[in-house]
Amino acid sequence: MKKRFSLLFTLLLIGCLFLTGCLPGAGGGFLCGGGTPPSGWSGPVVGNDTLYVGSMTGRLIALDDLSMPRARMKWQYPPRDESDLGYIYGTPCVADGVVYVGVYGGATRDPKVYAIDGENGWRIWAYPEEGSIGPIIGSPVIADGVLYIGSSDGKLYAIDIETGRDKWWPFETGDDIWAAPAVHDGVVYIGSFDQKLYALNAESGVEVWHFDAGAAIASTPLIYNDTIYVGSFDRKFYALNLDGTEKWQFDKAGNWFWGTAIAYHNTIIAGCLDGRVYALDVETGDCEWYYPPEERVGPVRGDPALVGDVVVFGSENGKVYALDASTGQELWQYPPEEDYLGPIRAPIYAGNGVVYVHASNQKIYALEMEYGRINWSFSTSD
């Protein structure tokens, strides 16, 4: 009887788990519907010959000896014997030897913004010191001694980087903020899920104007030649004048724009979740070229990087592509052939002839810019 009972119970449990498609999630609780568990997609950034990145194990990692055949771990925050910070989606930001990072939070830690000493990995301050704010997905941006960061509680925070305290009362939008802000000429630009792009006075946090897009905005605006360029979930890419009026819109894409665009001479280059990268004329929004011309690569979520005349981007299909920025011609792809790294959702960082990629296989790759050959790779999960 007892045996039969336990058998019945086990069968029912397995059956129900199968039906619901539920699996234990990484951050506690259950993940249902056969979806993807959260892991984070922090991009790398280099400052003072050190590379900083938020790992998928929830730690801020500093690597040095970048020009050696193998990079070396300088420090990690929190240290190995302490619990992790949770998921990290934002790319760290470096200013005056201090690294700033916003954290999504997880099972053990609340979402916060951290200021960490770039030399030794010691915590300088955390915002807020007590309690928490909404989960952070966007990266922080620093301008004139103030750190600007958006949160899923719909607020844009302005934090004094010296004290770690509010510079002005957080500006509240109508929905989540997943984008990073952009600061230009004393104005902060921020997109929100409430389908608006806001322009705020950087000194006071007061709204100057807002622009209504057709859907949520999760991409960071690019300000180039006195024009604001931003993509939206309505599959459109907008060019706005600095007073918030629309200049043009590009509506030929097949999916959302999520990553930040880059500017190259007279073109704006933006990755799209339809698996293509589009180069648009800065004045008219006409499509100059798109890559790939026929088939599509996987969705391009992360920001592309530009070094000289080469644009580099990563794709959900696990490959890194380098293109000629003026023609869209492919120069190389890594890894070649059928191999792949795992989905690349993090922004690419390029500098000193090296491309740094943080792939979902929890590895940092340093690729030679010219030919796409690998210099070294470093596993952040060890």
Next chain:
Amino acid sequence: MFRMTRKTLIILAIAIAVVIVLAMLGPIEVWNLVLLQPILNLLVLLSSVFFGSFGIAIIVVTIIVRLLTFPLTLRQLHATKAMSALAPKMQEIQKKYAKDQEKLRKEVANLYKESGVNPAGCMLPLLIQFPIWIALYQSITRALASSPEELLNLSQNLYALPIIQQTVPLEAKFLWLNLGVPDTYFILAILCGASMWVLQKMSTLPSADPRQQSMSRTMIWMMPFMFAMFTLMVPSGLGLFWVVSNIIGIVMQYYVTGWGTLAGFSLAGLFTRAPATAPQPATTELAQQLETPVGAEQEEALAAERMKQEKRLEHGKSTDKRKDRRGSHRDRSRKARRRS
């Protein structure tokens, strides 16, 4: 030579088409294209129609899917009822031919044939509905996109309609719930467990077999308990779907079989062991009628009919005795004639 009927040809053609499509696109792609994406987009569209409320969208889609699969549910309910009514006869056969498996199989097949019951009738509609249900709650969790990765996935499953693109990301707040995370107030878990218990209680048909009785008792408590536990762990959007689905199930069950074993239920007897159900008459028709609780008047009528049936049976037995007596009398007179 095997002769193909029109029906067989159609089934064969459908099977070949399915295999070709699966081979060309892959099973996941076919699943997404045929089931997941239509339901997911319908959910998002309805969210937009109902003022951005994803909770109302879940309720409406659950009702739509329940109505669409109603004919299958109905067939399943009827088939289960018919199978249950055959149980006493089946036991008799099993006892009678316990040592002769070949004969047992033959007799069981004959029983199904005579009573017009298809044993696959219970399972087939259920199996057809399973993928729809799995796709529905996959759609609910995917539409909620509680993490950035989920939102990225969602972008690949939405149709290119402006109304759908504008609605995403969806509003996760509904009543006291955040549909993307488990309900911390336990209300949904209690509702889910209670509604499932009622449904289980209504749908469990009385049985004369003590083993089946014990199994039914376990199921009545185990299933609601497990789903209540799941509701505490999964996003409350899924819990809401289970509650709504159970309520619709209760309504459907009521119209097909009435209150079932819930009819004689009292709160006082909730924790006391129910007495074993009296053995049912072997007559299939009568058993089916008795297993459909339909009010006191009809129960009286059924009791009267049962009495008549028993009388008929007794009458049949006495007639048989008389026949036997007559037969033996005839034999005796025949033997006497031969002797003379």
